[in-house]
Amino acid sequence: MAVFLTLAFIVGCVCVLVCECSMGLYQGPYFPRPQPRNVTVHQSSQARLPCTVKQLGNKSVTWVRKRDADILTVGLYTFISDERFSVLFSPQTATWTLVIKFVQERDAGTYECQVSTEPKMALHVNLNVIVPVVQIVGGEEKFVRRGSTAKLECQVSSTNQLPDFIFWYHGDRRVLQAEHPRLSIREWRRGGEGSEMSMTSMVTISRVRPDDAGNYTCSPSNLHSFTTSLHVLKDEHPAAVQSGCGGGGGIATILPVLLVVLCLALSSPAVETPSQGKTPREELHQKKQNLRLLQQQSQKKKKKEKPLQQSWTKKGPRHHGEFGQHMLASRRCQVFGSTYQESIA
Structure with missing residues (x-):
């Protein structure tokens, strides 16, 4: 009889404990396990990050972006100005799902589902964004x-x-x-x-x-x-x-350019190459001397040309006809060619 009463007492205690556990009288909010901790989506698609909280009571659920500690949602309200973010609640499963539309690569990272207990409870969900190649x-x-x-x-x-x-x-x-x-x-x-x-x-x-x-x-x-x-x-x-060149058009375009470059090369004066065996200072001194000689020769030519032009201007080609014009041209060419002779009066 005593054994029977003992067994009845134990069964009664177990039933009481089971009833209390089923009614949730002995604990507050909790995260049931298992729950998805990693979500992988394609870029430009939609991401759903679930967070299931049992026996929430009068507490609230907040989604926070871990990277910058930015509050995204509190309860069913969205706090961030980015309209791609929203939250869905399912009473049947007690799941708060963070929804991100048109996911970008920068959205990848860790998101935190917080419950307003003291101390706070948190569940971390990692979002991986894949950029597919097509x-x-x-x-x-x-x-x-x-x-x-x-x-x-x-x-x-x-x-x-x-x-x-x-x-x-x-x-x-x-x-x-x-x-x-x-x-x-x-x-x-x-x-x-x-x-x-x-x-x-x-x-x-x-x-x-x-x-x-x-x-x-x-x-x-x-x-x-x-x-x-x-x-x-x-x-x-x-x-x-x-490459943007069709048929023989490339040769027809390049040929005139080559001709112009060739003409410029033939018509340009020869560049004096530095003499070997001289230092840069000696070469610079030589160039200065050559420049002075050219300036002196130019001044002498101008002095000799002026009386020649005056002499022919006074008499004028009109007094000598065609012969006078030819003589004037001849004398001028001789002056500029540095073979000047005394003009004929």
Whole structure:
């Protein structure tokens, strides 16, 4: 009988404790486990950072950005002026979710979910932002010869989730292999995590025609698109077109420039090269002496030319006719040629 009463007492105590625990009478707010601590999203997508708080009571939940200690939300109210931030509350799960729209690379970092207890309770959630790479091999322009084969290869990498499919567009029309007998589309994937994952889609156009030219867009299902312009060449060389020179226009443009440079080189006076064996000071002294001699010769020529011009001005070519004009020209040439002789009165 005593054993039976003892067992009944123990069962009663357990029931009381279970009832108290179920009613939450013995503890305050707490973070149930497990909870996600790392969230990874693509750039320009939407990020959701959850924070579940049980038995919150009359306490409040605040989201704080750890980098600058900026208060983002308090309860259901948004305090930051950035309209990309907001908070959602689910009564069923007691979860306060911080929502960030159009995530940028600068949004990456740690965010803190705080409960207004004393001391404060905090749960840290890390946001990782991946910038996916979508590109067409060869860049934004491609050049092919008419009648040859063109290959457009779109590569998707640096992503946490590969696209389900990649669509191609020529202008605003979707490229469908069934509608183009000269066209084929192939896709292949490479597994792994993060930057190791990749997906490639290749469009091959055989016997290229002029109407195949235009903009081709690679559009993954979950990422941004990339566009390249296909140019179909007739007779030009692709390298010449890419560099901005077409056909023989480059030679026709350069030839006049070469002729002008050659004429300037022939007409320019020879530059005196410094003599060997002289110091720079001696060379400078020699140049000064040459300059003085040139100035003295120029002054002598001016003095001798002046009476000659006056003599012929007094008599004038009109007194001597054509012969006088020829003589004047002859005397002037002799003066400037430094072979001056006395004028004839």
